[in-house]
Amino acid sequence: MANKTIMVIDDAASIRQVVSMTLKGAGYDVIEACDGKDALGKLDGQKLNLIITDVNMPNMDGITFIKEAKQLPRYKFTPIMVLTTESQDEKKRAGQAAGAKAWVVKPFQPPQLLAAVSKLVLP
Template identity: 75%
Template sequence: MAKTILVVDDSSSVRQVVSIALKGAGYDVIEACDGKDALRKLTGQKVHLMISDVNMPNMDGITFVKEVKKLASYKFTPIIMLTTESQESKKQEGQAAGAKAWIVKPFQPAQMMAAVSKLVLP
């Protein structure tokens, strides 16, 4: 059975690039355009990993991570932040919220896939 990864980004082109890379590696992908949309799509199904942008309308990535960690079904789901933010303070905020990895855009799909394969739940 394919593993499912949730991709949260307000940029449809970024979601597309990430989805193509993930689908090419055999993952199922759920796409969401911001944190609120992503939370709506988390309906109890098994999600093995989440990849989220930081700066998004409606609900930003850090708030999304905090909200996900409150949900019993997803408390232990690893989250990768994929963002243009590279300051240490933002990274620390993300880690404090529960993000497991921080990838700065523009990113190499290979770099992202290495993080995915390391963190995706069995």
């Protein structure tokens, strides 16, 4: 199978590392970004099969990033999963309204993350 590429956006290097290791261990290619602005700069037209973003980050938060990414024709239909410590319903609704397809609350178990990824990742 051709490798699928997933972008992981989180301002915490430790979280990016755990998520990246989990995904790479399952055979995915991973691109890391430290916040929404950094991530938008890395959306250079290459195909992404999934984007995983945190909500609370400096420079550009996850909800704003989702709205911005969905404006780009190349990424309009790219599934986005939110991985965050936030569990309030209003945050989830804001994420869904922006275009997030799933909401996973940290701390997460790698099998739980991979199960969600396998449901969302584009062919």
